[in-house]
Amino acid sequence: MNTTIRWLLIAGLAAALAACGGGLLGNQGRIRLVNATTGLGALDMFVDNEAAAVGVPANGASDYFHRKAATYPLDIRQSGSAASLLTTSTTLVADKHQTVVAYNSGGTMAVTILDDEEADPGRNKAKLRIFNTATAEPDRVDVYLITAACSTLDASAIAPTASSVSGLQSAYTELASSATTYSVCVTGAGDKSDVRLEIPSFVLSDKRIVTIILAHGAGGYLLNAIVLDQQEAATPALNTSARARVATSVPTSVDVSVNGKAIAAGLPSPNVGPYVLVPAGPVTVQVNGHDAAVAPFTAAPGTDVTVLLTGAGATVALLPDDNTPSVSSSKPVKLRLVNGLNGTTGTATLTLNNLLIGNGAAPGQASGYTQVAASAGLARLESRVGAVSFFFDNNATLESGRVYTLFLLGDGTAPANLGILVPDR
Numbered sequence: 001m002n003t004t005i006r007w008l009l010i011a012g013l014a015a016a017l018a019a020c021g022g023g024l025l026g027n028q029g030r031i032r033l034v035n036a037t038t039g040l041g042a043l044d045m046f047v048d049n050e051a052a053a054v055g056v057p058a059n060g061a062s063d064y065f066h067r068k069a070a071t072y073p074l075d076i077r078q079s080g081s082a083a084s085l086l087t088t089s090t091t092l093v094a095d096k097h098q099t100v101v102a103y104n105s106g107g108t109m110a111v112t113i114l115d116d117e118e119a120d121p122g123r124n125k126a127k128l129r130i131f132n133t134a135t136a137e138p139d140r141v142d143v144y145l146i147t148a149a150c151s152t153l154d155a156s157a158i159a160p161t162a163s164s165v166s167g168l169q170s171a172y173t174e175l176a177s178s179a180t181t182y183s184v185c186v187t188g189a190g191d192k193s194d195v196r197l198e199i200p201s202f203v204l205s206d207k208r209i210v211t212i213i214l215a216h217g218a219g220g221y222l223l224n225a226i227v228l229d230q231q232e233a234a235t236p237a238l239n240t241s242a243r244a245r246v247a248t249s250v251p252t253s254v255d256v257s258v259n260g261k262a263i264a265a266g267l268p269s270p271n272v273g274p275y276v277l278v279p280a281g282p283v284t285v286q287v288n289g290h291d292a293a294v295a296p297f298t299a300a301p302g303t304d305v306t307v308l309l310t311g312a313g314a315t316v317a318l319l320p321d322d323n324t325p326s327v328s329s330s331k332p333v334k335l336r337l338v339n340g341l342n343g344t345t346g347t348a349t350l351t352l353n354n355l356l357i358g359n360g361a362a363p364g365q366a367s368g369y370t371q372v373a374a375s376a377g378l379a380r381l382e383s384r385v386g387a388v389s390f391f392f393d394n395n396a397t398l399e400s401g402r403v404y405t406l407f408l409l410g411d412g413t414a415p416a417n418l419g420i421l422v423p424d425r
Contacts, residue, residue: 029092061234103133106327127172150185217302220324242299270409341412391419
C-alpha cells in the first residue's frame with residue numbers, strides 16, 4: 001500500500017509539473033535572452049505569451065527559461081510595454097539550450113537564435129566565434145588576439161583571427177588554449193589603425209566555447225561587446241572610450257579638452273576638427289585652460305559628440321552625433337545641418353535639390369538626420385536663415401555610405417559662404 005501511494009504521488013506531481021508549463025526537466029528545452037540592442041533599454045521576452053525573461057538590461061542576459069519541448073512563438077518587448085518590437089518563433093528540444101540575441105541593425109530590430117550545443121573542442125583547445133550584429137550595414141570588422149595593448153597593433157605583422165566579419169560566423173575557430181592573457185582588438189576591416197573596441201584580459205582557457213557579440217555604441221562607429229560563454233555567463237565588454245571633436249565659430253584659435261583629453265590645439269575659426277578618443281562618462285570641457293559651462297551630458301561607451309563653440313565668449317554646446325550609416329539602397333547617404341552662426345537668431349534651414357533636409361536648426365543646435373540619394377558632383381545644397389543664404393553649392397558630391405554634416409560657422413551679420421560640408425564617416 002505504501003509503495004502504491006508513493007507511485008500515485010509521483011504521478012500526480014509529474015502531472016502538476018506538466019500543467020505548469022513544462023513537464024519533467026528531462027523533457028524540457030532551455031532558452032534565454034541576450035540584449036545586444038543600442039538605445040532601447042531593458043527588454044522582456046515572452047514565450048507563448050508567458051513572461052520568460054523580464055527586465056534584461058542592455059548588454060545583459062537572462063537566466064535560462066525551461067519549457068516543454070515544442071514550437072513556440074517568441075515576443076520581444078521593451079520592459080513594461082505591451083507593444084511588440086519583434087515576434088518570431090523557435091522549436092525547443094528536450095535537454096537542449098538556445099540563446100536569443102536581440103539587436104538593432106540598420107534602424108530595425110532583429111534577433112538571431114544561437115544553438116548552445118557546440119561540441120567540445122579538442123585536447124588543449126578552445127573555440128571562438130564572432131557575431132557582428134551590424135548585419136544590415138556594409139560595415140565589416142577584423143578581430144585580432146594579441147598579447148600587447150591594441151595601440152601596438154598597427155605596427156605589428158600579426159594576421160587577424162577573424163577577417164571581414166559581417167553577421168554571425170558560421171563556424172567556431174578552434175585555437176590553442178592557454179593561461180595567456182590577450183587583448184581582443186576589433187578594427188575596421190583591412191585597417192589595423194582603426195581600432196573600434198579593445199577587450200583586455202581575455203583568456204582562452206581549456207575547453208572554453210565563447211561567442212563575442214559586437215554591437216554599435218550610441219555614436220554608430222565605436223563598438224561594445226558581450227562575451228557569451230556557451231551555457232554560461234554573458235559578460236559585458238563595454239568600450240572605455242567615446243569620440244569627441246570641435247566645431248569652432250569663435251574669433252580666436254582654441255585649445256579644447258574633453259574629460260581631460262586634448263582634442264584640439266590652436267584650432268582656428270571657422271573650423272571642424274577630427275574625432276579624438278576620450279574617456280567615456282559625464283562630459284567636462286576645458287577651453288583655453290578654463291572649465292566651460294556645459295549642460296549635463298554623459299558620453300556612454302561608444303558615443304560620438306561634437307563640441308560646438310560659438311560667440312566671443314566661447315559658449316559651448318554638446319551635440320550628439322549618430323554616425324550609423326544608411327542602409328537604404330535608394331538613399332544611402334545621411335545628411336544634417338549644424339547652426340554655429342554668430343549674430344543671428346532665426347532657424348537655419350538646409351535644402352538638397354530644393355527639398356528641405358531635417359527640421360532646421362536654431363542657433364547652437366543641429367537638425368535631425370535625413371537619408372538622401374548619393375550624387376557625383378551634381379547635388380544642389382543651400383542653407384538659409386530666412387531669406388539670407390549663408391551657403392550654396394550647386395555641384396556638391398555626396399558619396400554612398402557616408403554621413404555628412406553641413407556646419408554653418410562664422411559671423412552671421414556678414415553673409416558669405418559660411419558652410420563647411422564634413423564627411424563624418
